[in-house]
Structures are given as C-alpha cells and as structure tokens.
Amino acid sequence: MMVKPDLLVKIERLSAIGIDLSAEKDHVRLLETILMGAKEIAGADAGTLYLLREDNCLHFEIVIADSINIAMGGKNGKPVTMTAVPLHDANGNPNNRNVASCTALENRIINIPDAYVNSEYDFSGTRKFDEKSGFRSQSFLSVPMRDHEDILIGVLQLINAIDPETSAVIPFSKEDEKLVSSLASQAAVALTRKRLVDGLENLLQSLIQLVATAI
Secondary structure, three states: OOOOHHHHHHHHHHHHHHHHHHHOOOHHHHHHHHHHHHHHHHOEEEEEEEEEOOOOEEEEEEEEEHHHOEEEOOOOOEOOOOOOEEOEOOOOOEOOOOHHHHHHHHOOOEEEOOHHHOOOOOOHHHHHHHHHHOOOOOOEEEEEEEOOOOOEEEEEEEEEEEOOOOOOEEOOOHHHHHHHHHHHHHHHHHHHHHHHHHHHHHHHHHHHHHHHHHO
16 A cells, blocks of 8 residues: 555654654653644644643643644743643542543543534533634544553643645544554653653662761
8 A cells, every 4th residue: 555645754754753752851842842743743733731640630731822822831831820630520430521531531532523513522611712812722633642551641632733735724634643643652651761760860869868868
C-alpha cells in the first residue's frame, strides 16, 4: 500500500519529535514539546495537556490556542487558572461526562466532529470559555497518555483541526488519531523516565546530605 506524501511527512516529523522527547531534560520544555508536537502533526489550532496528580484529578499543565493568542503554562505562558478535572465525583462515581476524564477512565480515544452538536458529553465549561475568549471550540481529539507499564500519566487533547488549503475547521481524521496516539505513548514514557531520574537525583542528594551531617 502506497503511503500518501503528506502522511509520510507527518510520520517523519513524529519520529523527530520522539527523538526530541528522549533527549529533553527540562520538565516544562518536555511538556511543551509534547503539546506543540501533537498540534503540529494533527494541524490543530488549540490544545491542552493534562497531567494526573495524587488528588486523582487531571490538572491543566499547558493550554494553547493560536488563533486567539492564548498561551497558559509552559516557559512563557501565563499561569493556568482553569480548575482541575476530577476523575470521580464526591460519591466515587466515574466522571464520564467530561471528555478528558472519560478518555482517562475508559482508556480510549475520543474524536468529536463538533462539540456544539454533541449531547454525550458536558461542554458547558467549553462554552463558557468560548463566550469569554471569542473562540469557537468545534472538533475535539482526546487521547490518553499511558506509559510502558500502562499507567495513566495524563490526557492530550487537541481542538479544531484546520484544513491547510481552506483554513476551515474540520474533524480530526483517523490518521490524526493514530499519529497523536503514538506521540502520546512516547510522551508518557518520556515523562515517566523524567520522574524516575528526578526521583533518583533527589534520593542521591538526600543521601549526600545525610552522610555530610553524619560526618
């Protein structure tokens, strides 16, 4: 089967991003590389990278929307002010009404052509954001980030795929799903490796301080 030229370019770019992820030592730049790489590969106008924390919530780490010049989180972005997304409600029930949490809980890709005509998920927060910012959130691609041990690290969510010829907002394709899913897996492994390295470095520093105190 012949591979389309534009797909071949995307695959080559995915490979290059994977190399960048494995080489990046700075945690924040690593997160930026993940989200910017996903946006580039899928041709998305906006995106969000969530990380799962100890409180069992998905926290907004980086939020970017090119068309309205919004950048929150990362090296140069403003502080992220958005409320974290819980995976469960106060009674312990799974939060399946939110796209990001449902992606995480069910470990599946969710591809929505138009959020404004979708009734399966709760997009009230999205609509409030759109009203305040003047943005129009339409197509969504939400992908779980799980590492080599199948442990959930976070969720990678892209918004508004852009047609390169017409600049119109279009749905994300099946090719986008596969490519972004591959990137999300590489990203999860890179983040896990970074956490392990940081943990070992902190342990070593603690041991050095302990020995110095004993001496």
